[in-house]
Every structure is written in C-alpha cells, then in structure tokens.
Amino acid sequence: MYTEDDLLMLSALQHLLFCPRQCALIHLEQAWTENRFTAEGRVLHERVHTAGADSRCTVRVEYDMPLRSLRLGLSGRADIVEMHLQEDSSWLPFPVEYKRGRPKKDDTDRVQLCAQALCLEEMLDCTVPEGALYYGQKKRRTPVQFDDRLRRVTEEAAARLHELLSGTVTPAPEYSRRCESCSFIDTCLPRTAGKKNQVRNYMTRMTQS
Amino acid sequence: MKKHLNTLFVTTQGAYLAKEGETVAVRIEGKVRLRLPVHTLDGIVCFGNVGCSPFLLGFCGERNLTVSFLTEYGRFLARVQGPVSGNVILRREQYRRADDLDFSARMARAFINGKVANCRALLNRTVRDHGDRLDSEAVGDAANHLTGLLKSLGRDRPLDEVRGTEGDGAHVYFSVFDHLIIRNKEDFFFHRRSRRPPLDRVNCLLSFLYTLVMHDVRSALECTGLDPAVGFLHRDRPGRSGLALDMMEEFRPLADRLTLSLINRGQLQGKDFVVSEGGGVRMKDKARKTLLTAYQERKQDVLLHPFLEEKMPLGLFFHTQALLLARFLRGDLDGYPPVIWR
Ligand code: SF4
Numbered sequence: 001m002y003t004e005d006d007l008l009m010l011s012a013l014q015h016l017l018f019c020p021r022q023c024a025l026i027h028l029e030q031a032w033t034e035n036r037f038t039a040e041g042r043v044l045h046e047r048v049h050t051a052g053a054d055s056r057c058t059v060r061v062e063y064d065m066p067l068r069s070l071r072l073g074l075s076g077r078a079d080i081v082e083m084h085l086q087e088d089s090s091w092l093p094f095p096v097e098y099k100r101g102r103p104k105k106d107d108t109d110r111v112q113l114c115a116q117a118l119c120l121e122e123m124l125d126c127t128v129p130e131g132a133l134y135y136g137q138k139k140r141r142t143p144v145q146f147d148d149r150l151r152r153v154t155e156e157a158a159a160r161l162h163e164l165l166s167g168t169v170t171p172a173p174e175y176s177r178r179c180e181s182c183s184f185i186d187t188c189l190p191r192t193a194g195k196k197n198q199v200r201n202y203m204t205r206m207t208q209s
Numbered sequence: 210m211k212k213h214l215n216t217l218f219v220t221t222q223g224a225y226l227a228k229e230g231e232t233v234a235v236r237i238e239g240k241v242r243l244r245l246p247v248h249t250l251d252g253i254v255c256f257g258n259v260g261c262s263p264f265l266l267g268f269c270g271e272r273n274l275t276v277s278f279l280t281e282y283g284r285f286l287a288r289v290q291g292p293v294s295g296n297v298i299l300r301r302e303q304y305r306r307a308d309d310l311d312f313s314a315r316m317a318r319a320f321i322n323g324k325v326a327n328c329r330a331l332l333n334r335t336v337r338d339h340g341d342r343l344d345s346e347a348v349g350d351a352a353n354h355l356t357g358l359l360k361s362l363g364r365d366r367p368l369d370e371v372r373g374t375e376g377d378g379a380h381v382y383f384s385v386f387d388h389l390i391i392r393n394k395e396d397f398f399f400h401r402r403s404r405r406p407p408l409d410r411v412n413c414l415l416s417f418l419y420t421l422v423m424h425d426v427r428s429a430l431e432c433t434g435l436d437p438a439v440g441f442l443h444r445d446r447p448g449r450s451g452l453a454l455d456m457m458e459e460f461r462p463l464a465d466r467l468t469l470s471l472i473n474r475g476q477l478q479g480k481d482f483v484v485s486e487g488g489g490v491r492m493k494d495k496a497r498k499t500l501l502t503a504y505q506e507r508k509q510d511v512l513l514h515p516f517l518e519e520k521m522p523l524g525l526f527f528h529t530q531a532l533l534l535a536r537f538l539r540g541d542l543d544g545y546p547p548v549i550w551r
Contacts, residue, residue: 029299170540170541189533197543203544206515
C-alpha cells in the first residue's frame with residue numbers, strides 16, 4: 001500500500017510503456033516540450049464533444065473524474081466514466097478513453113485504461129470488467145476486457161514506474177524508429193547521448209589541429 | 210525543440226508596453242505604435258525609461274518569456290521571469306558538481322577551450338579575408354600562440370591554471386585586436402579592454418553586445434532548468450550570474466566578430482557616439498538601433514551546429530548549449546561540448 005504522498009500520475013504509465021527515458025524526461029527532469037501542453041489540451045477538448053451525445057437514461061456520464069489507487073500508487077483523472085445501470089439497480093463503471101490517431105499494436109493505451117479501472121474498483125469497491133478506447137482517426141470504439149493478463153501487465157507497469165521515479169537517474173536512450181515520432185527527440189538527443197567518448201573526440205578534433 | 214523567436218528590443222524613451230489579448234502593445238505618447246503576438250517572441254528587452262504593465266509581465270512569466278530592463282546604455286538593471294522550472298534534481302546535481310573543484314576545473318577547461326578556439330578562428334579568418342590590409346604577421350603570431358594554449362588546455366589542470374591560461378589568451382588576443390579594425394581607424398581603435406566606463410568606441414560596442422549575449426545565455430539556462438548563478442569557472446559571488454558568464458565565454462568572439470564587421474563595413478561612424486567629459490563613451494540612439502538590428506539579424510542566420518551536426522538558427526545555439534550542459538550533468542554525455550567555429 002502506498003500513501004497519498006507517494007501517488008504518481010496515472011498518465012505516466014503510458015510514457016513508461018512508450019519509452020522509460022521519455023517517462024523520466026517528463027516526470028523526473030520535467031523537461032516539457034511545448035507541443036505536449038498544447039496537444040494535451042486539445043485532446044481533452046475533442047473528447048468532451050464526442051462523448052456528450054451518448055447519455056441515455058440507463059447511462060450516466062461522468063466527465064473528468066478524479067481517480068486514485070493506493071494499491072498501485074497512482075492518481076489521475078478519467079476523461080469519461082460511463083455509469084451503466086444494472087438490473088439490480090446498481091451502477092457499473094465503464095471507463096472510456098479518447099485517443100487521437102489509430103489503435104496501437106502494443107498495450108500502452110489498454111494499460112492506461114486498465115489502471116483507471118483498477119482505481120475505480122478500489123474507490124467504488126466493485127468489479128470493472130470492461131471499458132473502451134475511442135480512436136479519433138477510426139471514429140469508433142474498441143472494447144477492452146480487463147482480463148487477468150492485462151491486470152498483471154498493468155500492476156507490473158505501476159511497480160516499474162515507482163522504481164523509476166523514486167530514483168534520480170534518467171535511463172540512457174536507445175535510438176529506434178519510435179524516436180522519430182517522439183516529441184522529446186530534441187531534448188533527449190537519442191543519437192548522441194550515451195555514446196562513449198563523443199565529446200572527447202569532438203574536442204580533440206576541434207582544438208588540436 | 211524550443212523555436213528560435215525574436216527578441217523585442219524597446220529603445221524609445223517613455224514607451225509603455227501593455228498586454229492586449231495575446232499581444233504586446235507598444236504605446237508611445239498614448240498611441241499604440243506596434244502590436245506583436247506574444248507567441249512570436251522569446252524575450253523582451255527594455256532600454257532606459259520604458260514601462261511595462263504588470264499584466265504583461267505576468268503573461269510573459271507564464272509563457273516563459275524573460276523581460277529585462279537595462280539602462281539606456283545597456284547596463285543591466287533587473288529582469289522579470291516566471292516560476293523557475295521544476296527541475297530540482299538537475300539543479301542539485303549542478304550545485305554538487307560546482308562544489309567539486311576537479312570537476313569545476315574540467316568544466317572551466319571546456320568553456321575556455323571554446324573561447325580560445327573561437328578567438329583563434331576569428332584571427333585566422335580575418336587574416337584570410339583581409340590579410341593585405343593588416344599586419345598579418347602579428348595577427349598570425351597571436352593565432353599561433355593561441356594554438357599553443359589550446360594544447361595546454363587539452364590536459365587536465367587545476368582551476369587556477371585554467372584561469373591563468375584564459376588570462377594569457379585574452380591578453381594575446383586583445384593585443385592584436387586593433388589590427389583587425391581596417392576602416393575608420395581615427396575613430397575606431399582598441400588599446401585595451403575598458404568597461405566601467407568604456408573609454409573608446411570599440412569597447413563601448415563590445416560591452417553592449419556582451420550584455421545582449423549575456424541576456425540570451427541566461428534565459429537559455431533558465432529555460433533548461435539550470436541555475437544561472439552557480440558557475441564553475443566563475444565562482445559564486447552575490448549578484449553575479451556565474452554559470453551564464455561561464456557559458457558566455459565561447460560566445461564572446463561572436464560579439465567581437467559582429468563589432469568588427471559593423472565597423473569594417475562602415476555601418477557605424479565616429480559621430481554615432483558621444484564622448485563625455487571624463488572620457489567615457491556612449492552610443493547615440495541611431496548606433497544603438499543599428500547594433501540591435503544587426504544582432505537580431507545575426508541570430509537568424511542558420512548555421513551548422515558543430516557537435517550535433519544539425520543546422521539551426523544561431524539564436525537557438527544558446528538553448529542548445531544549455532541543453533547539452535544539462536545532458537552532461539545528468540550523465541548522458543562524456544563532457545560538455547562548447548560551440549567551436551572554424
Ligand atoms: S527520443 Fe527515443 S529514446 Fe528519447 S525519449 Fe523519445 S523515444 Fe525515448
């Protein structure tokens with residue numbers, strides 16, 4: 001169990017899964033890039049508009065709902081949590097995340113959604129079996145089952161996140177194709193950082209001739 | 210990456226800057242003379258009696274835009290800046306390393322290496338371009354002397370010795386600086402550095418340009434989350450921006466080169482300056498404007514960054530160097546690579 005002081009941002013999970021170095025740049029070094037802020041603002045804006053139409057009387061929609069889990073040590077907000085009315089007249093939470101772009105092959109988005117579900121379970125003392133991701137480019141909902149595998153992956157990611165962010169060390173970069181789509185590429189310098197003797201050679205080349 | 214944007218220099222006495230929506234409105238005698246969107250700026254520098262509304266200052270702070278106030282003659286007065294960026298781990302690392310004298314000596318070597326190499330490049334280049342119009346032997350000898358100093362800076366040495374080498378280098382370099390002036394020699398000459406006050410026109414230009422570079426270097430350090438006050442070569446002294454002074458070393462020859470080209474192209478004349486009773490020299494309004502415009506234009510020039518091997522506007526080099534320094538302190542690089550031009 002974590003205390004409230006230890007809670008980390010739920011959204012950091014997606015950064016961790018994309019690239020641990022990116023996660024450290026954002027959350028340890030606080031190296032914001034300008035387009036991050038603007039992008040996040042825009043996402044929220046679009047999301048509120050797309051989901052608003054969807055309230056029927058068996059579904060209540062909660063926007064921007066604060067969440068936390070002391071077990072995982074995470075807190076954050078869910079942009080949309082639908083509350084579905086059950087036959088026994090209880091309300092079952094159903095988290096929905098809006099993502100720009102298209103569905104990803106990896107678990108990144110599913111893990112973030114699952115972490116929201118785990119928070120909801122802990123806060124509302126219930127079981128959340130399912131949620132959905134809404135991809136802007138496909139304009140369609142993809143259902144996500146919170147099965148044992150996904151829960152385990154999410155829990156492990158939360159533990160790794162705590163390990164990474166309790167230290168002070170930013171992991172070295174590993175240059176790969178994803179770097180080209182990473183908004184931190186200019187701060188991270190994946191092609192130069194971490195290489196041995198690079199500055200030493202540069203200095204010799206520039207001054208000793 | 211942080212984009213290189215314009216700095217707004219306000220030199221009109223009595224001007225007042227206010228926030229109007231997302232723009233800065235420059236009012237002169239109650240009339241709005243200029244409106245600029247804030248997102249096209251990365252700094253505002255006010256010279257002399259220029260006012261600024263608190264709302265504009267707050268807005269600039271929020272946008273990470275530094276507003277500096279200088280006297281009419283370019284002496285720094287004060288600066289308004291938004292919240293310090295939250296990078297406490299980086300700053301603590303900086304303090305820890307600054308306490309380590311061996312590490313500080315290593316950093317100092319890097320900065321001085323950059324400065325001496327760039328001074329040498331300036332000398333060599335002037336000989337190449339104007340060898341027939343100046344004492345190329347004296348200048349060439351000075352350049353060779355600097356080469357010797359670079360050799361000695363290639364090895365580990367204590368901070369005192371690095372400082373000694375820096376002093377030597379500056380002496381040799383400035384001893385031939387007068388040779389680099391090839392036009393208007395009766396008005397523009399250089400005997401030695403004088404700052405308070407500058408005693409000739411060349412010193413007046415140099416001091417003013419160094420202030421501008423200093424402003425840019427300090428903002429860049431702040432944006433990266435480094436503490437501009439805690440330096441390695443320049444040790445702590447209240448009120449002094451040690452790290453900004455450190456990082457400025459490699460950029461000084463840039464200001465020198467700009468000074469020389471303004472003089473040698475005849476863009477500035479003797480009559481653009483006022484010599485006061487005590488011998489102190491000041492620029493007239495027109496000269497100041499010429500200089501600010503030239504500096505501003507220079508910063509837009511796109512050049513190859515020698516270490517990253519990427520092209521970028523010169524104005525962005527300040528930010529890039531601050532970033533590289535931060536990356537070195539965080540352990541991602543095996544040293545700090547100063548910008549070296551050849
Ligand atoms: S540029 Fe590459 S290594 Fe660096 S943070 Fe982005 S993905 Fe990670």
